[in-house]
Amino acid sequence: MKIDIIIAYIQRYEFGHEYDFVPPITGIHLAAITPAPHTVKVYHQQVDKINLDTDADLIAISFFSGFALSAYNLAVAFKKRGKTVIAGGPHVTYCHDEALEYFDAIVTGEAESQWPRLLEDIEQGKLKQKYMGGPCDMQDLPTPRYDLLPDKFFIKKVIQATRGCPFSCSFCTVPSLNPGFRLRPVKDVIRDAGYDQFPYWWQRKIVWFWDDNLTIKRPYIRELLQEMIPLKKWWLTQASMDIAKDPELLDLMKASGCIGVFLGIESFGIDSLADANKRQNKIANYSTAVKAIRKRGIAVMAGFIAGFDHDDEASIIAMADQLMEIGIDVPFLSIMTPFRGTPIYQSLHQEGRILDDRNWNFYNGYNVAFTPKKISESQLLQAHRALWKKSFSPWYAFRRIVRGAFTLRTGAFLMSMFMNAFYSYKRVRKNFPIDMTKRKNLIQQLPPLLSTSKKENQGMNTSVPVAAGESTFF
Numbered sequence: 001m002k003i004d005i006i007i008a009y010i011q012r013y014e015f016g017h018e019y020d021f022v023p024p025i026t027g028i029h030l031a032a033i034t035p036a037p038h039t040v041k042v043y044h045q046q047v048d049k050i051n052l053d054t055d056a057d058l059i060a061i062s063f064f065s066g067f068a069l070s071a072y073n074l075a076v077a078f079k080k081r082g083k084t085v086i087a088g089g090p091h092v093t094y095c096h097d098e099a100l101e102y103f104d105a106i107v108t109g110e111a112e113s114q115w116p117r118l119l120e121d122i123e124q125g126k127l128k129q130k131y132m133g134g135p136c137d138m139q140d141l142p143t144p145r146y147d148l149l150p151d152k153f154f155i156k157k158v159i160q161a162t163r164g165c166p167f168s169c170s171f172c173t174v175p176s177l178n179p180g181f182r183l184r185p186v187k188d189v190i191r192d193a194g195y196d197q198f199p200y201w202w203q204r205k206i207v208w209f210w211d212d213n214l215t216i217k218r219p220y221i222r223e224l225l226q227e228m229i230p231l232k233k234w235w236l237t238q239a240s241m242d243i244a245k246d247p248e249l250l251d252l253m254k255a256s257g258c259i260g261v262f263l264g265i266e267s268f269g270i271d272s273l274a275d276a277n278k279r280q281n282k283i284a285n286y287s288t289a290v291k292a293i294r295k296r297g298i299a300v301m302a303g304f305i306a307g308f309d310h311d312d313e314a315s316i317i318a319m320a321d322q323l324m325e326i327g328i329d330v331p332f333l334s335i336m337t338p339f340r341g342t343p344i345y346q347s348l349h350q351e352g353r354i355l356d357d358r359n360w361n362f363y364n365g366y367n368v369a370f371t372p373k374k375i376s377e378s379q380l381l382q383a384h385r386a387l388w389k390k391s392f393s394p395w396y397a398f399r400r401i402v403r404g405a406f407t408l409r410t411g412a413f414l415m416s417m418f419m420n421a422f423y424s425y426k427r428v429r430k431n432f433p434i435d436m437t438k439r440k441n442l443i444q445q446l447p448p449l450l451s452t453s454k455k456e457n458q459g460m461n462t463s464v465p466v467a468a469g470e471s472t473f474f
Helices: 026-032 065-080 090-094 096-100 115-123 186-193 201-205 218-231 241-245 247-255 270-275 283-294 313-325 343-350 377-391 394-407 410-428
Strands: 002-007 039-044 058-062 084-088 105-108 130-132 206-209 234-239 258-266 299-306 330-335
Touching: 002 026, 026 039, 026 058, 058 065, 065 084, 065 090, 084 090, 090 096, 090 105, 096 105, 105 115, 186 218, 201 206, 218 247, 234 410, 241 247, 241 258, 241 283, 247 258, 247 283, 258 283, 258 410, 283 299, 299 313, 299 377, 299 410, 313 377, 313 394, 330 377, 330 410, 394 410
Parallel strands: 002 039, 002 058, 058 084, 084 105, 105 130, 206 234, 234 258, 258 299, 299 330
Antiparallel strands: none
């Protein structure tokens, strides 16, 4: 059977872009666990043109809520051409009934146990509507199909060593989507990290760990990093701020080639951190923690979220100067989004603060889908845009690049310079995040196949780069 795996996407910036920095691991992992003799192609709608007249027998589409309208329109188009179309990912995990109005079947949760079973059922003419995946034991997972990635991604070696996170942030669905905390065998991770069949040296050199919190289990991460040292790679990951209190771990991270760590800082407000259930973050420790990490020449990327109940316009815009002061090398700035499956969705839903007139395009981390407490929806949107524009102004980006030139190791500096230049270029071109209340030329409505129903929303960690959290889903 011929299978096309599509990672759906809708443009989030005014102009979009033909190339991107790093792909999600979803498609190439699903391709890797596809049993022979099936053949697979992987398409990322963010950079690929989708061929509706494909000769594939099966179309599999994975997507977040923010990209649901694109996925639904693709499903309608493929079904008109007689294709069997199935779906998976965070959105369908929380929105079963809605998704089944478009797709022949859906896979919820983690796909490893259900994907081969679904393919077998199709061949036997016994396809069910729902395949409910459970937590994968992470044993004997194959190397992702890097050979199926398009050339339009700067970094290609994305791997996963762990799943889950012990924290329960109010805006994040990882605890429900990836219950527990599970580890892959170190030997399997090292095998994937050593994969070198890429055309460019930086694609062979850089390893991007697609984990929610790689460093939680200290014995495991120490063993993994010891094994990483002989590979002489540069690697990046997401971790908790508590690594700054472990100098031996930081030294090992440096020795094993770490060039960047993403921290979910989220806010500079004590009350807003309480809203986020981020009590493990201590504002007084931010600067010290960042300095401890950067002392090893490791760049600090950090996520900040605007729109918690105690945020106002001034506190949101002030984050631009605050993140500069504590030494953040690359900021990621999003708007709090009430995805279903999160505690914050439950509370906003109970309070009647979910905006029912906002379609799925508003659930992309850059738009407002709820009624804020202290300011209006438009004030929140404009404050976020002001924060974004100030943070990535040429002057602020230049300052971060110059600071990195004197303090970061080579790989970390190159990464920081590239990302700051990339976002600053967007800023100069006025390629801002799209205001969905003003744009009418993107997909705005659900296709005719779906009857009108009240929207229910899924969750993902909006503080991280767009695809993070997607990796464990079909």
